[in-house]
Amino acid sequence: MEGQGMKRLAVRPVPVKGESLTGYLLRLGKLNCMFQPLEIMDALGVEKSSHVVKGWCQPAFGDLFDALEDRLERPLLPYLRQFEGLDELRWQRDWERMIQDVRMGYPRVCTQCVSETGVLDWRWSLAFTSTCPKHSSLLTAECPSCHKALKWSGGMLLGCDKCETEWAEMERPLSSSISGLESQLWTQLEQDPASVDPTVIHDLCRAIVYMMRPFDSLHDTFEAAPRLIKHSECVARAYRTLQESQFFAQWRMQCHEKRKDLLPLGEEFIEAPCKLFSDGLLNDWNGPKHGLNIPLVGVSFEEVFPENTRYIAQPRREAVFELEGGIGYRYQLDIASIASTMAWNEEDVEDLVSNGIFPTFKNVTQSKKRRFDAKQIIGRLRQFPVQTTDGFIEIEADSPIFRRNFANPGMLVNDILKKVIPGGFGEGNFLSRIFVDKSRFEKWLLQQRKSATRRSVSLNKVAFALDCTEQDVRRLVEEKNVKWATHQEWEKWIDGPSLFEYMIRLY
Numbered sequence: 423m424e425g426q427g428m429k430r431l432a433v434r435p436v437p438v439k440g441e442s443l444t445g446y447l448l449r450l451g452k453l454n455c456m457f458q459p460l461e462i463m464d465a466l467g468v469e470k471s472s473h474v475v476k477g478w479c480q481p482a483f484g485d486l487f488d489a490l491e492d493r494l495e496r497p498l499l500p501y502l503r504q505f506e507g508l509d510e511l512r513w514q515r516d517w518e519r520m521i522q523d524v525r526m527g528y529p530r531v532c533t534q535c536v537s538e539t540g541v542l543d544w545r546w547s548l549a550f551t552s553t554c555p556k557h558s559s560l561l562t563a564e565c566p567s568c569h570k571a572l573k574w575s576g577g578m579l580l581g582c583d584k585c586e587t588e589w590a591e592m593e594r595p596l597s598s599s600i601s602g603l604e605s606q607l608w609t610q611l612e613q614d615p616a617s618v619d620p621t622v623i624h625d626l627c628r629a630i631v632y633m634m635r636p637f638d639s640l641h642d643t644f645e646a647a648p649r650l651i652k653h654s655e656c657v658a659r660a661y662r663t664l665q666e667s668q669f670f671a672q673w674r675m676q677c678h679e680k681r682k683d684l685l686p687l688g689e690e691f692i693e694a695p696c697k698l699f700s701d702g703l704l705n706d707w708n709g710p711k712h713g714l715n716i717p718l719v720g721v722s723f724e725e726v727f728p729e730n731t732r733y734i735a736q737p738r739r740e741a742v743f744e745l746e747g748g749i750g751y752r753y754q755l756d757i758a759s760i761a762s763t764m765a766w767n768e769e770d771v772e773d774l775v776s777n778g779i780f781p782t783f784k785n786v787t788q789s790k791k792r793r794f795d796a797k798q799i800i801g802r803l804r805q806f807p808v809q810t811t812d813g814f815i816e817i818e819a820d821s822p823i824f825r826r827n828f829a830n831p832g833m834l835v836n837d838i839l840k841k842v843i844p845g846g847f848g849e850g851n852f853l854s855r856i857f858v859d860k861s862r863f864e865k866w867l868l869q870q871r872k873s874a875t876r877r878s879v880s881l882n883k884v885a886f887a888l889d890c891t892e893q894d895v896r897r898l899v900e901e902k903n904v905k906w907a908t909h910q911e912w913e914k915w916i917d918g919p920s921l922f923e924y925m926i927r928l929y
Contacts, residue, residue: 431465434494436501438541440612443505444480444574445542450494452576459574466493476646477527478574479547482509508544513620521627523646524549529572530561530654537589540579545611549647550626552600552657555608559595560654566592571651601661621704629660632699634733636673637680637752639694639759640793642735650732659727663699663709668721670696670713675721681752686800688851694763701762738783738793753796754783760794764819764853766832774832774853779839806838806846809857814845817863819854826929827867828874828887831856837866871925875918878907884916887925898924 433453437446451462459478463470466489470478480486482505491498515523526547532554535543545551546561553560564571568585572578581588600608603622610618631641633656647653662669674696684691700710731739731748738751757775761768768790775794780802783793817823819831834856838845843862848855858866884904885892895916898904903924907915 430495431493434496436496436498437504439504440543440545441541442544442547443482443508444478444547445544445579446505447480448542448574448576449540449579452579457576462576466490477649479525479527482506508615511615511618513618513623516620516624519624519627520631520641520643521549521647522643524623524627526647526653528563528649529574529578530563531572531578532557532559532561533566533589533592533595534559536579542579545608548611549630549653550623550657550660551604551608552654552661553598553604555600555605557595558597558600560598560658562595563649563651563653566595571649598658601658601665603665604661625664625703625705625707626657626660628699628702629663630657631733632695633659633663633727634730635748635751636727637677637695637729638754639691639698639763639796640738640751640754640756641698642733642738644733644735648732650730652728652730656730659725664703664707665709667709667712667716669725670709671716671718671721672723672725673727674713674716675718675723676725676727678718679723684753684796684800686804686849686852687796688854690763691796694759698759698762750795754793755796755799756793757790766819767830770830770832772832773830774835776836777840779836800852802839803835803847803852808848808855809844809846809859813860814857815860815863816848817856817858819856822889823867825887825889826925827871828879828883829867829870833870834858834866842866871922875922875925877918878909878915879918879921881914881916884921888928 431450431454433450435450435453437443441449447462448459451457451459451465454465456462456465459470466486468486468489470480482502487499487502490502514525526549529542530546531542532546534557535541535554551561562572565582565584565587567582567587570582570584573583575583577583581591607618607622630647631644634650635641650656659669663673674693677695678692681692681694690697696710696714700714703710729748734748734751738754740750755763757768757771760766760774761771764771775792780794780799783795817831817834821831824830824834831853834843834845835847835853837843838847838856838858843858843866845856845858845863847853848857879887881892881895884895888895895904896913899906899916903920905917905920906913907917
């Protein structure tokens with residue numbers, strides 16, 4: 423290395439416990455009057471890497487370790503192993519999580535810690551940390567003095583590169599209480615990082631994404647957390663969402679205010695963000711467990727739940743929505759979110775939206791991921807008001823009559839909108855209160871049963887329609903009430919015409 427014209431490093435520090443690899447490289451550079459990341463990596467003869475996440479999250483690898491030992495002229499492997507161990511923590515990456523890689527490529531610091539130690543803690547770069555447990559202050563991604571975003575440089579170990587104010591000269595940050603869960607995680611991360619429960623990280627990432635878009639029904643998955651100055655504030659809200667039932671109830675209350683335009687579809691659509699969030703958790707948290715059942719009478723508007731468009735994936739963006747701060751995204755729905763909100767099967771929702779009965783976002787018509795605007799759905803259903811004349815009856819969406827005829831409410835709503843059968847919808851629960859002409863409805867049900875039994879029917883669908891077990895269906899075959907389908911896999915399909923005749927006799 424010396425032969426290649428590289429100067430000898432005057433100061434050669436070793437890593438300290440809890441220091442991040444990126445932070446160690448910056449500290450090494452600063453002590454040798456090299457402040458920019460590229461300058462430091464050039465001095466080591468290796469390339470700066472962004473690894474998986476955006477920004478700079480330097481991974482531990484052999485060439486870097488060899489370069490460090492060579493340039494620092496001392497055996498460093500025992501010290502460097504700590505970086506390797508942190509890089510290999512399995513819970514840092516999980517492709518089934520809403521934030522897949524929890525390592526952040528952008529700096530966040532506790533200004534008091536940096537002022538006291540001159541070291542960057544590796545835990546500050548984790549997307550699910552928010553508050554320094556030592557100083558009870560939020561981690562910051564901006565200079566508290568000039569409010570410019572922090573950037574990686576050796577200078578940030580002393581203070582702000584922009585306004586040149588040292589950390590020690592700045593006012594003490596406002597105190598921020600740390601949740602019991604986060605305090606526990608900080609201790610685990612310090613003592614035994616491998617012991618951190620990955621299901622807890624899964625739920626925290628889900629809470630972070632939902633708190634970034636608290637009034638949406640649809641939430642995107644991210645490879646890594648987008649850069650956001652107020653990230654720590656959102657993470658602190660995520661902890662409260664999981665742990666505090668009153669905080670969760672305040673979220674529900676604000677959903678009623680922000681999503682009130684969806685009332686014609688029913689209260690379940692107003693509270694959909696809270697319910698969908700709860701349904702995807704892997705652990706039983708106090709916040710949603712009790713917060714979903716707290717009466718909203720008397721719940722205050724003490725907390726603010728801001729929305730951030732950085733947590734809307736690019737394919738879902740529209741210029742008009744951006745101008746409104748993403749408000750329009752509150753009303754976007756897809757097949758899965760409608761099914762979960764209505765407690766329907768996704769197959770029922772597919773029938774509801776079939777034949778292009780509702781316009782789709784960006785005119786995507788075939789994908790299961792196609793999205794709909796709830797306001798447009800409401801507008802379409804309002805064109806078919808409640809029918810109160812003689813001969814019309816109300817059909818509940820969960821009526822067993824659908825099951826007995828191989829039908830579902832989605833099919834009925836779709837046919838009403840196509841004017842196949844006269845009907846309308848009850849205000850306040852459009853998709854749950856369906857009104858139809860009684861005589862026409864009976865004919866419609868018979869037609870659905872005929873259509874379904876024109877061919878053979880799978881054993882499980884027969885059991886569902888008859889509200890019995892598959893063993894009961896086999897018994898019906900033995901008693902010669904229905905027949906096996908001879909052209910299908912043995913004893914897994916029932917002959918359709920024989921089933922139709924049996925159901926005529928049964929009902």
